[in-house]
Amino acid sequence: MPVTSRRPSTASSARSTRAYAVRNSPIHGRGVFASRTIRKGADIIEYRGRRISMEAADELPDSDPDNPHHTFLFELNDGRVIDAGVRGNAARWINHSCQPNCEPYEDDRGRVIIAAKRTIRAGEELAYDYKLNVPGRRTTHVLAAYACRCGAPRCRGSMLDPEKDKAAKVKRGKSK
Numbered sequence: 001m002p003v004t005s006r007r008p009s010t011a012s013s014a015r016s017t018r019a020y021a022v023r024n025s026p027i028h029g030r031g032v033f034a035s036r037t038i039r040k041g042a043d044i045i046e047y048r049g050r051r052i053s054m055e056a057a058d059e060l061p062d063s064d065p066d067n068p069h070h071t072f073l074f075e076l077n078d079g080r081v082i083d084a085g086v087r088g089n090a091a092r093w094i095n096h097s098c099q100p101n102c103e104p105y106e107d108d109r110g111r112v113i114i115a116a117k118r119t120i121r122a123g124e125e126l127a128y129d130y131k132l133n134v135p136g137r138r139t140t141h142v143l144a145a146y147a148c149r150c151g152a153p154r155c156r157g158s159m160l161d162p163e164k165d166k167a168a169k170v171k172r173g174k175s176k
C-alpha cells in the first residue's frame with residue numbers, strides 16, 4: 001500500500017469525538033466505519049505499527065493462517081514497511097475500495113495518516129485504494145488471490161496497483 005506525500009491537514013483533526021468505530025464489514029472481516037460526519041481533507045487516523053525492511057516483511061508468518069494473501073503491511077515511500085501486526089491500531093482494519101473515500105499520505109515526520117478524500121457520512125465504511133505491489137507476473141492465480149470485493153460501481157476487481165499492471169503489459173509488448 002504505497003502512499004503519497006502532501007502538506008498535513010488541519011481540518012477537524014483536533015476534534016474530540018472519535019470519528020470511527022471498528023465492526024464487521026460487508027467487504028471483508030472487520031472494517032472501520034465513520035461514527036460522525038468527517039469533512040473532506042480531515043486527518044482520521046495514523047496507520048501505526050513497527051517499521052521493518054521489505055526483506056524482513058517477506059519473512060513474516062501469515063497474518064491470517066486461513067489466508068496466505070492477507071496483509072497488515074503498509075509500504076512506505078522509503079521502501080520500508082509498517083507491520084501493523086505488531087503495535088498496530090484500528091487503522092489496520094481499514095479495507096480496500098476501488099472508489100475510496102479515504103487516502104493515505106506520509107506527513108513531514110514520516111507518519112502515515114489516513115485522510116478523508118471526500119466528505120464521509122456517519123455509518124459509511126472507511127476505505128482507501130491499497131494499490132498493492134506483489135513481485136512477479138500477474139497470473140490468474142495471483143489475480144484471484146488479490147480479487148477485490150469492495151462492491152463499488154466501478155470496482156476494478158483487484159486490490160493490486162493498476163499502474164504496475166499497465167507498466168508490465170507495456171514491458172511485455174501487450175499495450176495498445
Ligand SMILES: C[S@@+](CC[C@H](N)C(=O)[O-])C[C@H]1O[C@@H](n2cnc3c(N)ncnc32)[C@H](O)[C@@H]1O
Nearest residue numbers: 028029030070071092093094095096148149150
Ligand atoms: C489490513 S487488512 C483489513 C482488515 C480485514 N478486513 C480483516 O478483518 O483482517 C487487509 C486484508 O483485508 C482483506 N481485504 C481488504 N479489503 C478487501 C477487498 N476490497 N476485497 C477483498 N478483500 C479485502 C484482504 O485479505 C487484505 O489482505
Ligand SMILES: [Zn+2]
Nearest residue numbers: 098148150155
Ligand atoms: Zn473493488
